[in-house]
Amino acid sequence: MGILYSEPICQAAYNNDFNEVQLLLQEDSNYLNIQDSFGGDTPLICACKQGHNRIVSYLLKRNADINLKNKKQRTCLHYAVKKRFNFLDYLLIIILMPVLLIGYLLMVSKSKQNENLIKMLLKADVDVNATDYDGETPLDIARRLKFTNIECMLKKAS
Template identity: 60%
Template sequence: MGILYSEPICQAAYQNDFGQVWRWVREDSKYINIHDGFNGDTPLICACRRGNLKIISFLLRRNADVNLKNQKERTCLHYAVKKRFTFFDYLLIILLMPVLLIGYFLMVSKTKQNENLVRMLLDAGVDVNAADCYGCTALYYACEMKNQTLIPLLLEAHADPSIRNKNGESPLDIARRLKFSQIELMLRKAS
């Protein structure tokens, strides 16, 4: 289930196997920024795809390069922003919602985790306006996902709401098109 990687450290980062990640880094520090043979993901990108905070924090402390890109020209920030609840998360939230609002708290906690992840990457100096092979920035994806918790963080880090992708669409255009009036307001204030 999920993605398979040719580099063992990338597989370990994706699967949240901290022990393995630590072992590879201890063996040779070059593994920190190694690009996987399949899609060019780095261990940091792999960990961000899954939101594995402990591994992300470890890699950042070991000076993993937050601005390295994979074959789709995406940085770890693109994946941190695109991270959605898993089917299992949704199932738990739905099943636990009637039980003392546990589902609600689980949802809030997962959202907070994602917020912390994005904040960690921004603090580490990730290029907030890096565009992928489609010309999309992290802000673009945050708007597309109507992620009202991450958009202010990205704007605070000077994400540019006027950058257009290869189809000529900006985050502001998305907010207008999808009729996200609150987000549109946030983006207008920022530009």
């Protein structure tokens, strides 16, 4: 099921409902940086949590605030680095287990998706040194998860 948000635009961004995000912003541009009352997530954070590149790109073009933090003191970049496989990705890998190459290609594809998301955020001048409540930066997360390409990207940007 996923997360339920109190703000419709946050839910739409999380669910990858591009048309709804667009419609809500046309109705009221103040929704762009609205923070959900539960966790403080913005539409940009919600889209980054799920790796929805099209919505992230759209929100960045509308000048969404990339450095807003949620109640865990995390920015969208924290979530872009942390973005992992969802259940369906794992299910596909399990179903295709006999064909390990396909599973490997799927993982490489997901890694590239994360890298593209991070490139967009870096281009928009996201604060790469932002720390969360645990004092962890996006670079720390990339190191911990052993995402070497993302780690290199973040090092270059800092």
